[in-house]
Amino acid sequence: MRLRLTDRQVGVLFMLPFLVALLLFLVWPIAEAVRLSFVRYNPLRPEVQPFVGLDNYRFVLEDPLFWESFHQALIWTGWSTFFQAVIGVGLALLLHQPLRGINAFRGLLLFPYIVPTVVIALNWRWLFNSEIGIVNHLLLQAGIIAEPVAWLSTPDMAMASAILLNVWKYTPFVVIVVLARLQTIPTELYDAAKVDGAGALRRFRDITLPQLAEVLAVVVVFRTIWTFNKFEEIFLLTRGGPGTSTYNLALYAYDQSIANLRMGVGAAAGVLMLLVLLVASFLYIRLTGFGREDRAA
Numbered sequence: 001m002r003l004r005l006t007d008r009q010v011g012v013l014f015m016l017p018f019l020v021a022l023l024l025f026l027v028w029p030i031a032e033a034v035r036l037s038f039v040r041y042n043p044l045r046p047e048v049q050p051f052v053g054l055d056n057y058r059f060v061l062e063d064p065l066f067w068e069s070f071h072q073a074l075i076w077t078g079w080s081t082f083f084q085a086v087i088g089v090g091l092a093l094l095l096h097q098p099l100r101g102i103n104a105f106r107g108l109l110l111f112p113y114i115v116p117t118v119v120i121a122l123n124w125r126w127l128f129n130s131e132i133g134i135v136n137h138l139l140l141q142a143g144i145i146a147e148p149v150a151w152l153s154t155p156d157m158a159m160a161s162a163i164l165l166n167v168w169k170y171t172p173f174v175v176i177v178v179l180a181r182l183q184t185i186p187t188e189l190y191d192a193a194k195v196d197g198a199g200a201l202r203r204f205r206d207i208t209l210p211q212l213a214e215v216l217a218v219v220v221v222f223r224t225i226w227t228f229n230k231f232e233e234i235f236l237l238t239r240g241g242p243g244t245s246t247y248n249l250a251l252y253a254y255d256q257s258i259a260n261l262r263m264g265v266g267a268a269a270g271v272l273m274l275l276v277l278l279v280a281s282f283l284y285i286r287l288t289g290f291g292r293e294d295r296a297a
Contacts, residue, residue: 030274036267043263056268065244066252066269073248075159077228080166084223085216087167088174093208095175096182106179113172121236124165128152155245158238162246165233170226174219181215182208217288221281228277249273 005013037056039049060066095106112120127135128151136148151157185208193203231250234240240247249269257266 033267033270036264037271039264041263041267042261044261052264056262056264057272059265060268060272065247066249068244069247069249069252072159072244072246073228073250076163076166076230076234076246076248077224079163080170080227081220081223083163083167084171084174085220088171088219089178089212089216091171092175092178092182093204095179109172109175111172112169115169117169117232118236120165120169121233124161124237125152128161152238153242155242158242158246162234162237165237166227166230169233170223174223177215177219178212181212185211213288217285221284224284225277225281229273 038051038053040052040055041049091109095102095109127133130136130148130150130153133148133151135151136145139145140148149157151161189207190203193207198206228248229250230248231254234246234248235251235254238246240251250273253266253269253273255266256262256269
């Protein structure tokens with residue numbers, strides 16, 4: 001007999017691979033991290049996992065390096081997300097203009113986003129090398145600086161360089177999302193505003209920004225989460241240095257787990273990062289009112 005399925009059952013079958021992947025690659029790792037955060041686990045002796053309760057969390061919260069890395073993570077995430085949002089909106093507005101050949105520029109914009117992070121970081125280290133880097137060479141030739149700048153060897157400049165790398169690579173994501181929303185805004189709104197005598201700045205403030213509000217809320221939440229958890233860019237570019245000037249929470253969790261062989265402490269740091277992001281995302285969405293119109297409707 002032929003097997004007859006309802007539309008609901010067919011939908012469940014199509015979703016089944018996604019649910020399995022979700023359980024294997026998201027739910028299980030999070031559950032395992034929570035479990036490890038309550039035990040003392042040394043990867044060299046995996047059979048010994050004594051339950052230690054909240055000792056790992058106590059160790060993390062009493063560690064000055066954790067709070068220093070938390071402070072660096074806030075700076076790294078805040079400035080990266082801010083510049084990505086501002087520059088992304090600006091570039092999206094430019095690329096939204098009906099100019100000839102604009103599609104070519106839209107395609108080129110994706111280049112930083114598709115290049116592997118390791119390639120970008122290694123090239124960035126060469127570009128900002130204080131002795132042979134092309135950035136210092138160009139600035140010296142232009143007379144902007146009098147002597148080479150140690151971009152990756154001084155605390156403030158190292159953090160600025162890391163933020164610049166993150167902004168350069170991930171701003172295209174913001175541009176793509178904002179540009180897609182701009183193309184759905186009815187042109188009649190702008191025509192009516194022009195008839196009423198509204199200038200470009202007034203149209204941007206009263207029409208464009210309100211239309212982009214919900215999209216920007218989503219973009220900021222996602223970019224905050226992804227940047228706060230970023231590990232490979234800082235690790236490849238500065239390894240958290242000089243000193244701890246670019247040492248964020250992802251590097252702290254990595255060092256505790258891999259370098260110091262304290263998997264429980266590293267897991268506890270990861271769980272705390274998850275809680276911080278959950279609380280911050282919830283508060284941000286509540287403050288911005290994202291989705292309030294949909295619920296009211």
